[in-house]
Every structure is written in structure tokens, then in C-alpha cells.
Amino acid sequence: MALEVKICGLSTPETLDAALGAGADMIGMVFFAPSPRHVDLATAVTLVARARGKAGIVALTVDADDATLAAIVDAARPDMLQLHGKESPQRVAAIRARFGLPVMKAIGIATAADLATLPAFEAVADRLLLDAKPPKGAALPGGNGVAFDWTLIAGLDLSRPFMLSGGLDPDNVADAVRLIRPPGVDVSSGVERAAGIKDPERIAAFLRAARAAEAAGAEHPTGGKPAHTSSRETSPS
Numbered sequence: 001m002a003l004e005v006k007i008c009g010l011s012t013p014e015t016l017d018a019a020l021g022a023g024a025d026m027i028g029m030v031f032f033a034p035s036p037r038h039v040d041l042a043t044a045v046t047l048v049a050r051a052r053g054k055a056g057i058v059a060l061t062v063d064a065d066d067a068t069l070a071a072i073v074d075a076a077r078p079d080m081l082q083l084h085g086k087e088s089p090q091r092v093a094a095i096r097a098r099f100g101l102p103v104m105k106a107i108g109i110a111t112a113a114d115l116a117t118l119p120a121f122e123a124v125a126d127r128l129l130l131d132a133k134p135p136k137g138a139a140l141p142g143g144n145g146v147a148f149d150w151t152l153i154a155g156l157d158l159s160r161p162f163m164l165s166g167g168l169d170p171d172n173v174a175d176a177v178r179l180i181r182p183p184g185v186d187v188s189s190g191v192e193r194a195a196g197i198k199d200p201e202r203i204a205a206f207l208r209a210a211r212a213a214e215a216a217g218a219e220h221p222t223g224g225k226p227a228h229t230s231s232r233e234t235s236p237s
């Protein structure tokens with residue numbers, strides 16, 4: 001399967017168009033007021049109208065309650081919910097059942113011990129997003145431009161597709177794709193010129209670098225088979 005590239009934290013028509021024009025597979029909107037990338041519902045509706053049918057639309061929330069999620073789902077009609085807080089496996093399952101949308105659960109990784117949480121989330125989420133844990137005292141649980149040690153997940157055998165995120169940028173995404181061969185990559189601050197201000201040039205450069213690394217991997221003697229590919233891959237019940 002082709003590498004999926006998600007550009008997250010888009011908040012203006014111009015930068016959304018830059019991501020779509022550069023070939024992003026998914027675009028993410030952040031519904032979390034403390035984030036410099038937060039969008040209100042009216043803005044989200046405008047952005048969604050431009051993106052619908054061109055890329056998957058992902059709504060990112062952080063420990064949102066049902067009423068908040070319902071307002072987002074009703075207004076923006078996203079294709080997927082990204083849960084980036086401390087949602088438990090039970091909460092992930094409940095959100096998926098209630099809203100009838102695929103769910104991508106973010107898991108913070110700092111050490112090998114953090115991988116122990118993966119099986120419980122594999123059982124209930126459609127996708128996993130493997131992100132760095134936020135630095136101590138950070139205001140945001142993600143979007144901090146911090147990478148984790150990718151070797152911790154090299155050869156990881158997951159039953160769900162996953163996206164690699166955390167501190168990716170146009171200069172390091174090729175290394176990440178070569179090392180991990182992830183099904184997808186996700187970036188936010190690495191394609192910005194200042195906090196919350198996306199840079200069309202960096203978005204295009206990120207897409208170019210990710211696609212080039214993917215193409216180079218496809219010429220590899222393994223035939224481009226992702227390192228993660230698992231015979232365990234199933235759907236959550």
C-alpha cells in the first residue's frame with residue numbers, strides 16, 4: 001500500500017490548498033483551544049468544503065466529551081477522528097461506536113515500556129498514530145515538534161495501520177520512511193514558519209521528500225514491502 005501522508009493543523013484556505021496541491025492524502029484540523037492551530041467550527045466548515053473528495057478529512061480532538069465531538073462531527077463531517085489525549089481503550093471504543101467513524105488513536109512513545117499499551121488500543125482503534133511524548137510541562141499533548149527514538153518501533157508487528165509522527169520535517173522524513181517503512185507519516189509543526197503558521201514551501205518539500213523516499217524503498221530488493229506488514233492485520237470489532 002502506498003505511503004499515506006497527513007498534513008495536520010491546517011487552518012487557512014491557502015495552506016489547505018498547498019497541502020492538497022502537493023498531494024497530501026489526509027488533512028488534519030485541530031479542535032483544541034490551547035493549540036495555535038485550533039480552528040472554530042465555522043472555519044472548519046469552510047476548509048472541509050475545499051478539501052472534500054480531495055483528501056481524507058481528520059478531526060483532531062483531545063479528551064473531548066460527547067457533546068463536543070457531536071458538534072464537530074455534525075458541522076465538519078470528518079472522515080476520521082484523531083484522539084490525541086489520554087482516552088482509554090474503553091473511551092476509544094465508545095467514541096467509535098457512538099459516532100460511526102474510523103478512529104485513529106495517538107500513543108505517546110518515549111521508551112520501549114510505552115509500547116506495552118499498544119495491544120489494548122489495537123483492539124479498539126482503526127489506526128494508531130505513534131507520536132513522541134510531550135516534553136515535561138508542555139501545553140500541548142502533540143504538535144511539539146519533538147521526535148522519539150524511531151528504532152524503538154523498527155520491525156514492530158501491529159495489527160493496525162499506523163502513522164509515524166512527532167518532529168518530522170522535510171529534512172528528516174526520508175530517513176524515517178527508510179528506517180521504519182511506516183504505512184503513513186503525519187506532520188504539523190515541521191511544515192510551519194512559526195507556531196501555527198503553515199508554510200506552503202515546507203509542505204511541498206515534505207511531500208516531495210516523503211514520496212521520493214517511498215519510491216526509493218519500492219526499488220529495494222524486498223519489493224517495497226513495508227517492514228511493519230503483518231499477517232495479523234484485522235479490523236476492530
Ligand SMILES: O=C(O)c1ccccc1N[C@@H]1O[C@H](COP(=O)(O)O)[C@@H](O)[C@H]1O
Nearest residue numbers: 008035142143144145165166167188189
Ligand atoms: O498540532 C497541534 O497543535 C496538536 C495539538 C494537540 C494534540 C496534537 C497536535 N498535533 C499532532 O501532534 C503530532 C506531532 O506534531 P509535530 O509534527 O511534532 O508538530 C501530529 O500528529 C499532529 O497531528
